[in-house]
Amino acid sequence: MSGKPRLTYLNGRGRMEPIRWLLAAAGVEFEEVFLQTKEQYDKLIKDGVLLFQQVPLVEIDGMKMVQTRAILSYIAGKYNLYGKDLKERALIDMYVEGISDLMQMILMFPFSPPDAKEKNLDSIKERATNRYFPVFEKVLKDHGQDFLVGNRLSRADVQLLDIILMAEEFKPDILAKFPLLQSFKARISNIPAIKKFLQPGSQRKPPTPEEDIPKVLAIFY
Incomplete structure (x- = not known):
């Protein structure tokens, strides 16, 4: 190996x-x-x-x-993607848990019974636009930095970009009401290692x- x-x-x-x-x-x-x-x-x-x-x-x-x-x-x-101290790690964990809740819905969607697909799709869009993305829009506004925690890339940024791109597969304009998340998406996507991926x-x-x-x-x- x-x-x-x-x-x-x-x-x-x-x-x-x-x-x-x-x-x-x-x-x-x-x-x-x-x-x-x-x-x-x-x-x-x-x-x-x-x-x-x-x-x-x-x-x-x-x-x-x-x-x-x-x-x-x-x-x-x-x-070195987990913050500089215990407080930053706690924030990263909190944000990641929220992202994981939405991701679970998206990952399970293909396994939905045919008669539940439309309902589950609507639920994903509703939760993304009304529960999860507003939180991260506010976090970026209040924090005033390029990243969610501290002023450097963390696992929270990486996983947020991942879920944004997944959500856009369901609804391409899902970030229409979230200008800071639009900028975040562009910024994180252009980090060389991520751009390569x-x-x-x-x-x-x-x-x-x-x-x-x-x-x-x-x-x-």
Whole structure:
């Protein structure tokens, strides 16, 4: 195994996508192993590789890490994306938890029953525009800096950009009422490591196609 972190998951977004984003923002190259069959997944469990019988799995610094939040916290701390002190870390965690709530809705949308899709789509748009994005617009206004916490890039900025771009896939003008978030999006997108990750051919994953849902379910259930 090389010195690069190795990520084991599906060849899709899911809970691994914010991990890919954070590593890319830190300028860290990583390898990926894609689960394609239930047998592959069951073997990881049988071999005791998955501590809670769950992926994402990230092999980094001699550890086999599971649990998305723990993985993100480790990467953020290792690569100086977690604030300068305990107070900044608390703010970053608070913002990230809010982002994660909205992200969970978006990630689960492709798995919605057909008769619930329209309702769930409306709920995503409503929550984004009335609950979550107004908070971050206010944070940027009150803080008066280019970033959400302190005056340097943190995991909160990276994960906010990720969720903005996901939300725009549902509603391209979703930031119409949020001028500071529009500027934030442009600014963070132009950070060299992030700009590179946004280019075609990167390890960033597209939305999950509807026809892939049965394949995903077949691996885990």
